[in-house]
Amino acid sequence: MSLTDTGTPHRRTGNPPTGAGRHRRGLTERLLAVRELSLLLALGALILVTTLRNDRFLSGQSVKDLLLGCAILVILAVGQTLVIVTRNVDLSVGSILGLVAFATGSLFLAAPGTPWPVAVLLGVALGAGCGAVNGGLIAVAKVPALVITLGTLYAFRGIDYYWASGRQINAADMPRSFLRLGNQTVLGVPLLFLAAVVVVAVVGYYLRSYRSGRELYAIGSEPAAARLSGIPVGRRVFAVFVANGALAGLAGVLYAARFGTLDAAAGTGLELQVVAAAVVGGVAIFGGSGSAYGAALGAVLLTTIGSSLAVLRIDPFWQQAVVGALILAAIGLDRLLALRMAARLRGRSAHGA
Amino acid sequence: MAHDSLYAAPSSSSAETERRTGRLTGLRGVLGSWDVAVVVALVVAALLAGVSVESFATGRNVQFLLLDLVPLAMLALPMTLIVITGEIDLSVASTVGLCSTVMGQLWLSSGLSLELICVLVVLLGAVLGAVNGVFVTGFGLPSLAVTIGTLALYRGLSFVVLGDQAVADFPASWTAAAVRDIPGTSIPVAVLPVLLLALVFGVVLHATAAGRALYAMGNNDQAATFAGVSVARTKFWLFVASGAVCGLVGIFWTLRYASARGDNATGLELTVVTAVLLGGVSIFGGRGGLLGVVAGVLLLGVLRNALQLADVDANALTIVTGALLVASVVLPNAVADVRARLHRRRQRANPVAP
Numbered sequence: 117m118s119l120t121d122t123g124t125p126h127r128r129t130g131n132p133p134t135g136a137g138r139h140r141r142g143l144t145e146r147l148l149a150v151r152e153l154s155l156l157l158a159l160g161a162l163i164l165v166t167t168l169r170n171d172r173f174l175s176g177q178s179v180k181d182l183l184l185g186c187a188i189l190v191i192l193a194v195g196q197t198l199v200i201v202t203r204n205v206d207l208s209v210g211s212i213l214g215l216v217a218f219a220t221g222s223l224f225l226a227a228p229g230t231p232w233p234v235a236v237l238l239g240v241a242l243g244a245g246c247g248a249v250n251g252g253l254i255a256v257a258k259v260p261a262l263v264i265t266l267g268t269l270y271a272f273r274g275i276d277y278y279w280a281s282g283r284q285i286n287a288a289d290m291p292r293s294f295l296r297l298g299n300q301t302v303l304g305v306p307l308l309f310l311a312a313v314v315v316v317a318v319v320g321y322y323l324r325s326y327r328s329g330r331e332l333y334a335i336g337s338e339p340a341a342a343r344l345s346g347i348p349v350g351r352r353v354f355a356v357f358v359a360n361g362a363l364a365g366l367a368g369v370l371y372a373a374r375f376g377t378l379d380a381a382a383g384t385g386l387e388l389q390v391v392a393a394a395v396v397g398g399v400a401i402f403g404g405s406g407s408a409y410g411a412a413l414g415a416v417l418l419t420t421i422g423s424s425l426a427v428l429r430i431d432p433f434w435q436q437a438v439v440g441a442l443i444l445a446a447i448g449l450d451r452l453l454a455l456r457m458a459a460r461l462r463g464r465s466a467h468g469a
Numbered sequence: 470m471a472h473d474s475l476y477a478a479p480s481s482s483s484a485e486t487e488r489r490t491g492r493l494t495g496l497r498g499v500l501g502s503w504d505v506a507v508v509v510a511l512v513v514a515a516l517l518a519g520v521s522v523e524s525f526a527t528g529r530n531v532q533f534l535l536l537d538l539v540p541l542a543m544l545a546l547p548m549t550l551i552v553i554t555g556e557i558d559l560s561v562a563s564t565v566g567l568c569s570t571v572m573g574q575l576w577l578s579s580g581l582s583l584e585l586i587c588v589l590v591v592l593l594g595a596v597l598g599a600v601n602g603v604f605v606t607g608f609g610l611p612s613l614a615v616t617i618g619t620l621a622l623y624r625g626l627s628f629v630v631l632g633d634q635a636v637a638d639f640p641a642s643w644t645a646a647a648v649r650d651i652p653g654t655s656i657p658v659a660v661l662p663v664l665l666l667a668l669v670f671g672v673v674l675h676a677t678a679a680g681r682a683l684y685a686m687g688n689n690d691q692a693a694t695f696a697g698v699s700v701a702r703t704k705f706w707l708f709v710a711s712g713a714v715c716g717l718v719g720i721f722w723t724l725r726y727a728s729a730r731g732d733n734a735t736g737l738e739l740t741v742v743t744a745v746l747l748g749g750v751s752i753f754g755g756r757g758g759l760l761g762v763v764a765g766v767l768l769l770g771v772l773r774n775a776l777q778l779a780d781v782d783a784n785a786l787t788i789v790t791g792a793l794l795v796a797s798v799v800l801p802n803a804v805a806d807v808r809a810r811l812h813r814r815r816q817r818a819n820p821v822a823p
Contacts, residue, residue, distance in 0.1 A: 205613075257799040262613075263752050264798065266739060270791030277784035380784065385736070391617055401614040433628035433731075440622025444604065447614045 151398030151406075155413040159420060166424035173427050176304065183309040184299070184374065186419035188213075188367045190312040192386065193393040193415040194319045194408045195363030198356045200394055201323070203336040203403025204254070204261035206357065209364040210386035211272035212246045216368025218276055221285035221378045224294065232294040236369050243365015244358050246272060251357030255350055261357075269387065273380075280380035287376030298374035308370055312412070315363065320408035332356065336403025392439060393418050396446045418442075503749035503801060504761035511768040518775035525775050528655030536648060536725065538770040539659045540565070540718045540734065542763065544741045545748075546670040547711035549762045552745055553674070554704055555687040555754025556605060556612040558711050562737035563623035564597045568719025570627040573636030573729025583643060591716035597623060598712020602705035620738065628731040636729040647724035659721060666714070671759040679703065687754025743790055744769050747797045769793065 166173045192209050199206045216239045223235055246268070253264045287295060300307045323329040334342040335349050343349050372378055391401075397414025399406025421442070422435050519526040544561050551558050568590045575586045597619070604615040649658050674680040685693040686700050694700050723729045748765030750757025772793070773786050 253795060253799060257795075257802050259798045259802065260752050263746055264795060266742060266746075267791040267794035267798075269739070270743070270787040270794070272791075274785050274788030274791060277782060278788065281782060281785075388617060388620065392621060395614055395617070401611050431629065431632075433632055434625065436621050437625025437629060440618050440620070440625055443618030443621065444615065447610050447618070448604070448608060451608055451610055 151410045152413055155397065155410065155417060159413065159417050162417070162420055162424055166427050170427050173424065178423075180301065180304070180306055182420060182423055184306045185423065186416045187306065187308040187312040188371055188374070189386075189389060189393055189415040189419060190412045191315050191363055191367045191370070192390040193397065193411040194316050195360040195367075196390050196394045197397075197399050197406060197408050197411040198319065198323070198332065199261070199360050200391075200399050200401065201332050201336045201403055201406055202353055202356055203339065204353060204356070205265065205391065205401075206247075206250060206261060206360050207265040207387045207391075208246070208250060208268040208272055209360065209367075209390055210383040211269050211276065212243050212361055212364040213368040213371055213383035213386060214380065215246065215272050215276045216243050216365045217372040217378050217382045218280055218285070218380060220369050220372040221289065222279075224290045225285060228289075228291065230291075232291070232297060232373075235294060236366070239369035239372075240362045240365045243368060244362035247358040247361015247364070248354075250361065251354035254357065255354055273384070277380040283379070285378040290372070290376065294373055295376055296373075298370065298376070308374060311366075311370065315366070316408055316412045320412075323408055328352065333404055336405075338404075389418065389439075390415075392443050395443055398446070398450070400450065401447070504758055504764065507748060507761050507764040507768060511764050511771065514768060514771050514775070518771060518778075522775045522778045524778055530774070530778070532650060532655045532657055534770055534774045535660055536657050537774070538766060539657070539663055539725075540722055540737065541740060541744060541770070542663050542766045543666060543714055543718050543721075544737065545744045545762050545766050546666055546759070547707065547714050548741050548745050549748070549750055549757065549759055550670065550674060550683055551612075551704075551707050551711060552742075552750050552752065553683050553687045553754055553757055554707065555690070556704060556707075557616065557742070557752075558598075558601060558612065558708065559616040559738050559742070560597075560601060560619040560623055561711065561715050561741055562734045563620045563627065564594055564712055564715035565719045565722060565734040565737065566731060567597065567623045567627040567630070568594050568716045569723045569729045569733040570630040570636075570731055572720060572723050574630050576639065576729075577636050583640065587720050590720055591713055594716025594719065595709050595713040598708045598710070598715065599705070601712070602708035605708065606701040606705045624731075624735070627733075631729065631731050633731065637727055639724060639727055644724050644727040647721060659725075662717075667759065667763060674759055683707075684755050687751075687756070740769070740790065743794045747793055749797075752798075765797075 163173070172178060192213070196206060196209065219242055220235055220239050223230055223238060250261070250265055250268055253268070254261050257264060297307060302310060323332065331342065331347045331352060334345070334347055335352060339349055368383070371382060375382075393415035394406070394411040395401055395414070396417060397406065397410035397412065399411050399414075418439055421438055422432075425435050425438070426432060524530055544565075548558060548561065571593055572586055572590045575581060575589065576583065579586070581589075601612070601616055601619055604610050604619075605612045647659060650656060651658055651661070674683065682693065682698040682703060685696060685698055686703065690700055718734070722733050726733075744766045745757075745762055746752060746765075747769065748757065748762030750762060769790065772789055776786055776789060777783055
């Protein structure tokens with residue numbers, strides 16, 4: 117054991133496993149390490165158990181509700197992935213969503229004839245503006261994003277309340293073409309969910325295959341090293357916050373289209389669910405690893421748990437507790453796998469020496 | 470200024486490290502006076518509010534103001550110590566909620582005396598804190614992720630315990646005691662235990678070796694370990710202390726509003742963190758003091774109370790909370806930057822003779 121190992125007392129390693137056992141464990145570990153796969157397994161098991169209990173769980177309407185329910189959380193979780201991968205976090209997404217949703221409603225109140233694509237673009241732009249405020253403040257203050265976005269969580273929500281001053285916007289105030297966005301289906305799949313799928317695909321592909329996308333992982337793994345290797349860390353982090361704000365804005369517009377009834381409290385407390393979805397989806401909270409696909413699956417899993425608890429006739433009050441337990445299990449599993457992997461690598465290098 | 474010139478001595482270091490030490494001393498100077506700045510801001514805010522808002526300086530308002538601040542102030546004490554070690558506990562409000570509902574359920578169905586229930590609730594809080602501690606120190610997981618998990622878990626359990634019901638039939642003698650004043654004044658009795666706790670935490674943090682060790686941990690975990698500090702054990706007990714204080718706050722909250730509900734204290738964790746950061750504690754750990762935090766809590770309370778009296782919508786007040794928090798982190802860095810720049814310019818103007 118080297119000196120650096122004793123520095124972290126809890127990182128105790130067992131004896132390296134022997135021959136065949138090591139081989140077999142390596143395989144299951146590698147399967148588990150592909151988080152998307154284990155998430156899909158968990159999701160499949162959950163759906164299977166629920167359907168065995170009540171076969172209407174997989175009926176068309178129920179599936180449609182499920183897909184509708186998770187679309188907004190998926191979009192937010194994917195945006196959050198961009199941020200968390202760079203070793204930051206954005207707690208203000210719930211407030212941005214609320215602000216943009218209310219702004220969209222107000223837009224239709226003021227100008228009833230606005231075509232819906234304009235509303236979507238304006239909403240995304242407002243969200244991006246909020247994200248730019250976050251990114252700009254972080255760049256100026258040089259403090260962790262946690263602090264700044266905690267502040268803007270309050271500030272954006274306060275602006276929302278100040279603006280709304282107790283008013284509520286109803287579905288009747290919005291054009292039907294816009295509201296149709298929220299519940300229309302294409303070949304049985306809700307439009308909202310398709311939008312989420314497009315977002316996941318674009319962000320997932322970007323993170324995986326683009327140079328600047330890979331640089332985000334480098335920044336999250338070790339900001340100082342990233343800077344030394346010539347990555348424009350400040351600019352990338354700023355862009356990530358703008359992108360996340362834009363996605364939160366998109367989610368806000370879709371929220372308005374889906375629910376129709378808007379007050380200043382829309383999306384309150386959503387930020388923790390979003391972070392939870394990303395963490396369950398295998399996005400390491402301290403940056404440098406995770407994928408948009410995983411985060412999206414995490415969001416789907418959390419939403420499915422909610423509806424299957426109802427079907428399984430488990431007290432709905434258990435839902436939040438289950439989500440909490442799941443987060444703890446997910447990060448615990450990650451840690452365990454990382455420790456095993458480190459131990460095995462050490463064992464291998466010791467053999468080789 | 471002595472340490473300034475010490476750092477300014479241009480040994481062989483490159484321009485980069487020179488710039489960084491310059492910023493560091495500037496930062497240290499600002500943070501050292503941050504306590505004072507918050508206290509001054511508090512006094513100014515209180516004076517302004519007293520002069521311009523009609524009913525602010527009345528005994529009744531002071532009583533409400535202080536009662537409202539008791540939970541926040543109590544939770545901010547252990548949070549300060551935790552943040553100084555470089556960790557965070559986001560589960561405090563959920564722990565308060567769970568302690569409150571368990572207290573209600575025990576009172577409803579167990580037939581135990583309220584004294585015994587209170588002891589059990591504080592113990593429960595300590596156990597919930599210990600769970601956080603085990604995950605963070607035993608398994609080596611990041612406290613941010615762990616306590617987001619237990620935030621959801623404990624809040625969920627508190628709904629499991631009582632559902633959407635409320636327990637409200639606590640004996641009137643107890644609920645009245647929670648809001649009673651110190652005889653002859655308009656200061657609530659509940660302020661006394663807060664002061665006592667603040668004193669204990671203050672002495673531990675600022676006057677004992679254990680307190681210095683907390684700063685050492687916050688600055689560098691490994692260095693602290695090599696210096697003989699048992700990092701894991703200390704952090705574990707901090708989380709336990711935080712949980713126990715949450716138990717106390719749960720009891721106070723339940724009695725003050727004479728109601729044990731699943732959603733008690735929802736969202737309070739972010740206000741607590743805001744107060745601690747506003748009080749000048751660095752989120753990186755290793756910096757900050759209890760005086761600043763107490764002043765930060767009071768400043769937050771005075772501003773919100775005065776604006777509420779001035780008829781600003783209570784929900785829109787979150788703008789103030791958010792703006793204060795952002796300003797409290799942006800300003801010191803901006804000032805430090807300016808100072809460092811001035812310092813460099815001064816150095817360039819009169820270079821040190823070889």
